[in-house]
Amino acid sequence: xxxxxxxxxxxxxxxxxxxxxxxxxxxxxxxxxxxxxxxxxxxxxxxxxxxxxxxxxxxxxxxxxxxxxxxxxxxxxxxxxxxxxxxxxxxxxxxxxxxxxxxxxxxxxxxxxxxxxxxxxxxxxxxxxxxxxxxxxxxxxxxxxxxxxxxxxxxxxxxxxxxxxxxxxxxxxxxxxxxxxxxxxxxxxxxxxxxx
Amino acid sequence: xxxxxxxxxxxxxxxxxxxxxxxxxxxxxxxxxxxxxxxxxxxxxxxxxxxxxxxxxxxxxxxxxxxxxxxxxxxxxxxxxxxxxxxxxxxxxxxxxxxxxxxxxxxxxxxxxxxxxxxxxxxxxxxxxxxxxxxxxxxxxxxxxxxxxxxxxxxxxxxxxxxxxxxxxxxxxxxxxxxxxxxxxxxxxxxxxxxxxxxxxxxxxxxxxxxxxxxxxxxxxxxxxxxxxxxxxxxxxxxxxxxxxxxxxxxxxxxxxxxxxxxxxxxxxxxxxxxxxxxxxxxxxxxxxxxxxxxxxxxxxxxxxxxxxxxxxxxxxxxxxxxxxxxxxxxxxxxxx
Numbered sequence: 285x286x287x288x289x290x291x292x293x294x295x296x297x298x299x300x301x302x303x304x305x306x307x308x309x310x311x312x313x314x315x316x317x318x319x320x321x322x323x324x325x326x327x328x329x330x331x332x333x334x335x336x337x338x339x340x341x342x343x344x345x346x347x348x349x350x351x352x353x354x355x356x357x358x359x360x361x362x363x364x365x366x367x368x369x370x371x372x373x374x375x376x377x378x379x380x381x382x383x384x385x386x387x388x389x390x391x392x393x394x395x396x397x398x399x400x401x402x403x404x405x406x407x408x409x410x411x412x413x414x415x416x417x418x419x420x421x422x423x424x425x426x427x428x429x430x431x432x433x434x435x436x437x438x439x440x441x442x443x444x445x446x447x448x449x450x451x452x453x454x455x456x457x458x459x460x461x462x463x464x465x466x467x468x469x470x471x472x473x474x475x476x477x478x479x480x
Numbered sequence: 481x482x483x484x485x486x487x488x489x490x491x492x493x494x495x496x497x498x499x500x501x502x503x504x505x506x507x508x509x510x511x512x513x514x515x516x517x518x519x520x521x522x523x524x525x526x527x528x529x530x531x532x533x534x535x536x537x538x539x540x541x542x543x544x545x546x547x548x549x550x551x552x553x554x555x556x557x558x559x560x561x562x563x564x565x566x567x568x569x570x571x572x573x574x575x576x577x578x579x580x581x582x583x584x585x586x587x588x589x590x591x592x593x594x595x596x597x598x599x600x601x602x603x604x605x606x607x608x609x610x611x612x613x614x615x616x617x618x619x620x621x622x623x624x625x626x627x628x629x630x631x632x633x634x635x636x637x638x639x640x641x642x643x644x645x646x647x648x649x650x651x652x653x654x655x656x657x658x659x660x661x662x663x664x665x666x667x668x669x670x671x672x673x674x675x676x677x678x679x680x681x682x683x684x685x686x687x688x689x690x691x692x693x694x695x696x697x698x699x700x701x702x703x704x705x706x707x708x709x710x711x712x713x714x715x716x717x718x719x720x721x722x723x724x725x726x727x728x729x730x731x732x733x734x735x736x737x738x739x740x741x742x743x744x745x746x747x748x749x750x751x752x753x754x755x756x757x758x759x760x761x762x763x764x765x766x767x768x769x770x771x772x773x774x775x776x777x778x779x780x781x782x783x784x785x786x787x788x789x790x791x792x793x794x795x796x797x798x799x800x801x802x803x804x805x806x807x808x809x810x811x812x813x814x815x816x817x
Contacts, residue, residue, distance in 0.1 A: 311597075313597075313603075340694075343694040343695075343696035343697050343700075344696065368656060368657070368736055368742045369736075369742070371735070371736045371737065371738075371739045373656070373733070373735060373736060374608070374735050375608075375656060375732075375733040375734035375735040376732045376733045377542075377610070377642055377659075377661075377731045377732065377733065377734050415696060415699065416739075416740070416741055418696055418700070419696070419699055419700045419741050420736075420741055420742050422700050423657075423700060423741070423742055423743060424657065424742055424757075426683065427657055427744065427754070427756065427757040428756055428757045429756040429757075478681065479680075479681025479682055479683075480679060480680075480681050480682065480683055480700060480701055
């Protein structure tokens with residue numbers, strides 16, 4: 285049988301409660317389980333003078349925040365929502381199943397979201413996939429109790445990514461998710477909350 | 481009636497992709513759509529799912545597999561794993577060859593190959609069997625079109641079902657973060673009502689979006705629901721006593737197999753509620769069990785407090801006795817010379 289090697293590391297959505305230093309030898313699976321100490325993650329710049337053009341783009345460019353949430357919890361939440369958006373989240377739909385899991389790996393998407401995404405891509409192109417990711421992150425984080433705040437596009441691009449037909453390198457993805465978690469668990473923003 | 485094989489989206493579309501999905505084999509779920517005719521006759525020995533919706537929508541339901549089917553699925557996984565383990569040395573050789581060619585040509589020949597990961601039982605992926613057991617209803621071929629509703633009626637296998645969500649593959653509103661299951665008994669016509677609602681920025685239902693709402697906001701602020709059927713589902717061609725409203729049980733989470741949009745069903749009284757993203761079982765028995773557990777925990781805390789107090793009382797009494805003894809010793813001691 286011709287078999288495209290599918291290597292998937294099963295990792296609990298709960299992340300280890302100890303900090304791990306990044307190294308050059310880390311695989312994608314290692315990056316997916318990487319949990320830095322909060323102080324090792326640079327806090328992005330969120331300060332900007334709001335203009336109407338920024339407000340018009342808040343549907344796309346935003347960050348999350350939840351009070352009384354530490355970095356590790358925020359990172360786990362953002363990762364779980366990222367996994368939902370990528371189709372890597374393994375559901376827990378029967379009482380006898382183990383806890384919900386995230387499937388990671390080279391072709392992990394083939395198990396989950398890739399098939400549907402391929403259809404959407406074939407019909408509407410990469411823009412549709414990018415739009416779905418925004419929707420998924422907004423909904424998932426809203427369900428988890430996070431508030432959403434608008435951000436100026438250039439600042440947003442410093443620690444966020446769009447994901448269309450081509451995916452983001454795992455290390456880049458995880459480093460940006462960690463920064464998003466740093467913001468989500470930081471000081472409460474003074475800006476107006478945008479909601480769902 | 482047209483006999484249809486419910487090949488799921490994942491299976492039907494896997495041909496588009498060079499993935500191991502082609503390797504899996506599973507019996508298709510067989511169901512029959514009941515046509516909109518005057519002389520509808522339902523087989524009393526068969527079971528049916530009647531879906532009501534206020535609009536022309538696609539609704540998706542998972543028929544949970546039997547243990548035997550799960551065992552067969554795992555057997556296939558183990559066979560594929562054994563083959564992958566056998567192929568691994570060859571894959572590594574190919575990788576080494578391609579990587580050397582790519583590197584020595586400074587990237588001009590071929591593309592940088594991906595390092596194969598050694599397959600093990602722990603890291604070897606396999607699709608959820610449930611992803612291959614989805615039955616879809618609509619949007620065409622309605623069984624009935626009463627004023628204000630659409631009905632679809634399929635003869636389906638009896639068993640336990642989970643509401644997966646609404647919409648076509650790739651555009652599914654997946655009840656990934658909270659859904660419900662229900663059982664279709666043999667001989668029943670089990671009915672549900674499904675649909676979409678509009679939400680405001682706080683997740684509350686609204687009748688329409690404010691003017692100027694952006695397209696992404698509109699797409700994000702859509703909610704899905706599943707409820708017992710309304711009176712409109714009781715089509716006169718079906719014996720009324722045969723139609724039963726589905727009895728729901730909460731389901732914590734589902735996989736986003738279709739790469740769709742994650743959502744969750746709206747709360748249902750006495751069935752499902754949410755504490756942030758945690759699904760809460762609101763069925764009366766579950767609520768009573770939680771209350772009983774809380775009472776038991778409180779009683780246990782009280783018992784611990786009582787025991788601690790009793791211990792303290794003993795300690796205090798002993799200390800007092802020691803003090804009194806010391807005082808007596810002091811009183812009875814001869815006065816200093």
